[in-house]
Amino acid sequence: MTDPVMPHMEVGLAPETSLASRLLASRSFATGAIITAVIVAMALVSFGWTPYDVTKIVIADRLKSPSLSHWFGTDHFGRDIFSMIMVGARNSIAVALVAVGIGLAAGVPLGAWAAARRGLVDDALMRFNDLVFAFPSILSAVMITAIFGPGAVNAIIAIGIFNIPVFARVTRGAALSLWPREYVLAARVSGKGAARITVEHILPNIANLLIVQATIQFSLGILAEAGLSYLGLGAQPPMPSWGRMLFEAQTMMAIGPHMAIFPGLAIIVTVLGLNLMGDGLRDALDPRLRGKG
Secondary structure (H helix, E strand, C coil), X not given: CCCCCCCCCCCCCCCCCCHHHHHHHCHHHHHHXXXXXXXXXXXXXXXXCCCCCCCCCXXXXXXXXXCCXXXXXXXXXXXXXXXXXXXXXXXXXXXXXXXXXXXXXXXXXXXXXXXXXXXXXXXXXXXXXXXXXXXXXXXXXXXXXXXXXCCHHHHHHXXXXXXXXXXXXXXXXXXXXXXXXXXXXHHHHCCCCHHHHHHHHHHHHHHHHHHHHHHHHHHHHHHXXXXXXXXXXXXXXXXXXXXXXXXXXXXXXXCXXXXXXXXXXXXXXXXXXXXXXXXXXXXXXXXXXXXXX
16 A cells, blocks of 8 residues: 655745735834825825915914914914925826836836847947936926926936936846746747737736835935925925925024925925835845845
């Protein structure tokens, strides 16, 4: 009599958990998601309601300290700072989101194409990336503003252009590591072209990496938008912007420090939340880092 066949078991290996379970178990992701959700909710609510009208000047209420009637105080024009931060959140999120979208839409195809073609095409695209990298988003915004004038749209274009080579480099590097794999070689032998292999095999396998990079670039976009607004190159008055709020506060630090504290905290907390989300996503999506989040 032969021994019954026992089910094959890997000793010492924990069963594979779902992505959702890993994300929920990650303290970094959970904390970042909560912070980001609060900021996004605040921005969405501002479309329909704010405690005060952010365009209304009330000289009698100027430079009031934080209180029950004005949670974050008022600025030198008597405007409610909490209301301005709510409206400024939607501006910062919109600019960063569209700029990241531009980087993904243009950078990913370029990077995938360079990895698929190699040779002269790869070299030309990478040298073009180096050229774009030589002009940071703020410098690009200055040049664009000199031609078209300041505004949120030009800030989006400047930050988006800077994101293109970032995503192109990430996509190219990840794609190059996959092209020698057996399943890609098998797809080539079966008669699939480079474009079809890229869409069906390469991009799905590097999507996780691109999601993490997009989260990081989103937080950097928030910072870039604040920097451009601080220089007067972002959203223009009367639309509130966190960066311009900091610029207006620098001459009022002695008598109204709350004018700088709360916009600065808004930027710090938002970027922190996005970075924590990015860390949590990276830990959950990278099998080498699981269990460390």
